[in-house]
Amino acid sequence: MKNKRIGAVILAAGKGTRMQSELAKVLHPICGRTMLAYSVELAKEIGADRIAAVIGHQAERVREACPEQGVIFVEQQWQLGTGHAVLQAREAFADYDGLILILCGDVPLLKGSTVESLIANHDASGAVVTVMTVILDNPGSYGRIVKNDAGEVLRIVEAKDATAGEKAIREINTGIYCTDSRFLFNAVGRIENNNVQKEYYLTDIMEIARRDGHKVSAYVVRDETEVMGINTPEDLDYACRIMEKKERGRVDF
Numbered sequence: 001m002k003n004k005r006i007g008a009v010i011l012a013a014g015k016g017t018r019m020q021s022e023l024a025k026v027l028h029p030i031c032g033r034t035m036l037a038y039s040v041e042l043a044k045e046i047g048a049d050r051i052a053a054v055i056g057h058q059a060e061r062v063r064e065a066c067p068e069q070g071v072i073f074v075e076q077q078w079q080l081g082t083g084h085a086v087l088q089a090r091e092a093f094a095d096y097d098g099l100i101l102i103l104c105g106d107v108p109l110l111k112g113s114t115v116e117s118l119i120a121n122h123d124a125s126g127a128v129v130t131v132m133t134v135i136l137d138n139p140g141s142y143g144r145i146v147k148n149d150a151g152e153v154l155r156i157v158e159a160k161d162a163t164a165g166e167k168a169i170r171e172i173n174t175g176i177y178c179t180d181s182r183f184l185f186n187a188v189g190r191i192e193n194n195n196v197q198k199e200y201y202l203t204d205i206m207e208i209a210r211r212d213g214h215k216v217s218a219y220v221v222r223d224e225t226e227v228m229g230i231n232t233p234e235d236l237d238y239a240c241r242i243m244e245k246k247e248r249g250r251v252d253f
Contacts, residue, residue: 005050005098006119007181008043009089012036012105013056013076018232024058026105027065028236031243035230038108040068043101045112046119050096052089053105081199082175083191090185100184102177102202106230109239110176114226118219122178127217128209129179131156134224135170142172143203145218153216156203160196171220173203174227178219183209 016025026036036053043051055062056076063073074088086102093100099122101115114132122130131153133145141159144166148154156173157166187205195201209216221227230236 006048007050008048008101010039010053010103010105011085012053015057030240035108036105039103039105046115052092054085054088082202083188083200087188096181100181104175109226118178121219125217128183128214130217132174132176133171133218133220134227139172144169145171153218155207
C-alpha cells in the first residue's frame, strides 16, 4: 500500500458569506498567500500525483489566483453540497486507481505529518474510507460522528439533522477524508438529498460504505487549531497570527 498512488480533491467552491467580503473564501490571504495555495501545497507535500480543485464562486478569479502547476480545476456550477462537489471531480479521476485525499480549501493550518498519519491509519485499518475527526468542547454546527458501543463509525449526521442525543456527541467531522478512489466516485453518485438542507452530503459515503459491507474508520487528531475552518474575519486573523509565528519559528502548532 505504501506504493499506492495518492490523488487529492480540494473543495474550494464556497462563497464564504460569513467572511463579510465580496472575495471568494479561498482567496483570502494568509501571510501573502491565498488559503487555497496552502491546500495545494499540502497535497503536493504528501505526494499527490493528481490534484483537482473544485471551484464555483468567482471561478475564473480563483483560477487566476492559483498559479501552481499541475492543478486540475473543475467547476461546481450549482452549490448543491459537498457530495455534489466531489462528484464534479469524477471525470478527472476516471482512470485513477489509488487513494483520494479530500481536503478543504479553507483549512490552511493542516500539517503534512498529520495527513500522513491519516493515510497510515487508513492503510492499517483496512477501511475503504477514513474520516479525520476532532473532539471539541463545543461542537456547535459541525457534523457529529455517530459510533456504536464497539467504537465503530456508523454514520456522520449534520447538526441540522441531528437528534438531541446526537448533538451531545463531541467528536466532529473535519471534512477531511482518505478513501479508495473506485469506491469514492461510485458512492458520491449514489448520495441522495433527503435532509433539511436538501443538499448532497459527502458525509453520507460513510453509511453507503457500511451498507455495501465495507469497513469505515475515524482518525482523531488532537489539535483542533490545525483543522479549524476559516469561516469569519476573526478566524482569518487568528490563522494569520498562527502562521506568522510559525514562519518566525516560534511555534509548532
